[in-house]
Amino acid sequence: AVLPSKPPSIYVLPMYRRSSSPPQPVLGQPLVARRSLEDGSVLSRASRTTSTCSLEGGYGPVSGSSRLKPESTAWQLLARLCWLQALPLSTASVILLFAGLEVAEVGLEVGHSHGLSLLALVRAGRALSELQAEAKELFNALADRLHPAAHRLLSAAFGQTGSLVACALAACSGLAECLRDARFGGHHGLAILSLADAVHMLRGMDRWRGSVLIFGPILCLGLAITAALCAAVELAEDLRPGSHHGVAVLAVAHLAENFERARRDGTGKAA
Numbered sequence: 106a107v108l109p110s111k112p113p114s115i116y117v118l119p120m121y122r123r124s125s126s127p128p129q130p131v132l133g134q135p136l137v138a139r140r141s142l143e144d145g146s147v148l149s150r151a152s153r154t155t156s157t158c159s160l161e162g163g164y165g166p167v168s169g170s171s172r173l174k175p176e177s178t179a180w181q182l183l184a185r186l187c188w189l190q191a192l193p194l195s196t197a198s199v200i201l202l203f204a205g206l207e208v209a210e211v212g213l214e215v216g217h218s219h220g221l222s223l224l225a226l227v228r229a230g231r232a233l234s235e236l237q238a239e240a241k242e243l244f245n246a247l248a249d250r251l252h253p254a255a256h257r258l259l260s261a262a263f264g265q266t267g268s269l270v271a272c273a274l275a276a277c278s279g280l281a282e283c284l285r286d287a288r289f290g291g292h293h294g295l296a297i298l299s300l301a302d303a304v305h306m307l308r309g310m311d312r313w314r315g316s317v318l319i320f321g322p323i324l325c326l327g328l329a330i331t332a333a334l335c336a337a338v339e340l341a342e343d344l345r346p347g348s349h350h351g352v353a354v355l356a357v358a359h360l361a362e363n364f365e366r367a368r369r370d371g372t373g374k375a376a
Contacts, residue, residue: 178250193232196358201225203351210347216282217292218348220275220299224355227268227275227302268306275299290339291349294332298355301328325366329359 187194204225207218251259261267279296286292304325333356339349 190232194229196354197225197229197232200228200351200355203346203354204348206346207348215278216348217279217295217352220278220295221291221348221351221355223271223275223278224295224299224302225351227271228355228358230268265306265310269303272299272303272306276303289335290342291336291347291352294335294352294356295348297328297332297335298352298359301325301332301359304328323363325359326363329356329363332356333360 201222204218204221207216208222211218276296276299279292279299282292283296301324333353336349336353336356340353343349
């Protein structure tokens with residue numbers, strides 16, 4: 106008798122009905138886009154998107170890479186970086202403009218207009234350091250094209266140490282004018298905002314994170330509200346463009362930032 110041969114192995118592909126939902130991907134596997142076998146089995150890797158947050162609190166998806174052109178010059182990279190960071194840089198420019206108008210009037214007499222100029226430069230430098238994913242790639246490419254001496258100079262001027270020194274000088278200039286004029290105004294607001302900027306930068310440094318600095322967004326929010334009230338008092342008395350307008354703009358920017366930071370921290374804790 107002849108024994109029947111072993112039937113060949115048959116591999117059955119898993120199928121699902123059109124009305125039913127497709128099977129969920131196994132944890133750890135890459136996300137793929139699936140089409141039904143009747144239309145032809147096509148597997149394609151989904152594009153990876155990243156949600157980022159800008160300094161001013163705005164969110165936006167950044168898909169993939171910015172695909173930098175190797176032949177891009179330093180000026181082209183700088184122009185594109187400024188375009189991506191247009192909102193915080195324009196805010197710093199407006200503050201610097203108001204400060205410059207008063208510096209042109211008072212000259213070399215140290216006052217809160219000089220300190221406001223320093224805080225505007227600190228804000229511009231921070232706008233180029235707290236970047237979205239695409240802007241970070243542009244910033245790194247621009248840094249590679251700079252001369253090493255220029256790179257060290259910019260790192261020292263706009264780094265954490267240089268920014269803290271600028272905040273201290275701004276606070277001193279505001280306090281110097283507070284001693285000359287005790288009436289509430291933009292000079293009081295400048296000293297307060299200098300402290301708020303210092304708290305924000307110290308909170309980003311691991312060795313300075315303490316029990317008080319943990320509440321950085323709430324503390325900075327209170328300081329920003331106080332500074333805005335001080336600037337509003339002077340604005341009610343004098344509407345001529347000056348550094349008190351710049352202090353008001355800076356206070357509003359601080360309010361927007363710290364509201365967003367407090368909201369993000371609350372959302373993260375709730376999750």
